[in-house]
Amino acid sequence: MYQRIMVAVDGSETAGRGLKEAINLAKDQKARLAIVHVIDLVVVYGVGQFPGAYIGATRELARDVVEHARKTAQAAGIEPEIQSPEIVTAGYHVAETITEVAHDWKADLLVIGTHGRRGVSRLLIGSVAERVVRLSPCPLLLVRGA
Numbered sequence: 001m002y003q004r005i006m007v008a009v010d011g012s013e014t015a016g017r018g019l020k021e022a023i024n025l026a027k028d029q030k031a032r033l034a035i036v037h038v039i040d041l042v043v044v045y046g047v048g049q050f051p052g053a054y055i056g057a058t059r060e061l062a063r064d065v066v067e068h069a070r071k072t073a074q075a076a077g078i079e080p081e082i083q084s085p086e087i088v089t090a091g092y093h094v095a096e097t098i099t100e101v102a103h104d105w106k107a108d109l110l111v112i113g114t115h116g117r118r119g120v121s122r123l124l125i126g127s128v129a130e131r132v133v134r135l136s137p138c139p140l141l142l143v144r145g146a
Contacts, residue, residue, distance in 0.1 A: 002026075006034040006107035008084075008098050008132075011065040014113035014145035019069055021143050022111040023076045031109075036083040036101050037062055037067045038094045081105075095131030103137040111141045 007022035009015040037065040039062045073080040114129035
């Protein structure tokens with residue numbers, strides 16, 4: 001049924017649950033798996049105001065997240081493709097980047113973990129998953145956190 005499954009990871013436990021579900025689906029469906037991790041350089045500093053140490057640390061963290069996800073997939077017998085774009089334009093949200101990458105890769109299923117926040121915490125923190133739901137170019141599987 002699914003031939004191209006993409007999973008978004010960010011190093012959180014919830015994203016790890018989504019990764020495991022995507023791996024299981026890819027194995028079951030004999031599908032290709034792509035892992036996407038968006039490096040958001042705009043989150044703290046404005047464009048052009050990044051100290052070198054911040055950029056280096058952010059990219060290193062991204063490499064660690066992606067490498068852990070890759071090794072998890074490989075241990076399950078899946079060789080994933082890696083997508084790790086950087087956001088450097090103020091006002092461009094992680095969810096838009098995830099859905100754009102899913103569209104460009106022609107994913108037929110997008111898997112993403114969600115914390116399931118409600119009320120004030122959702123309002124203050126926001127939800128990447130909620131925005132992905134609105135923008136996804138393909139069917140979406142939301143995996144709830146513990």
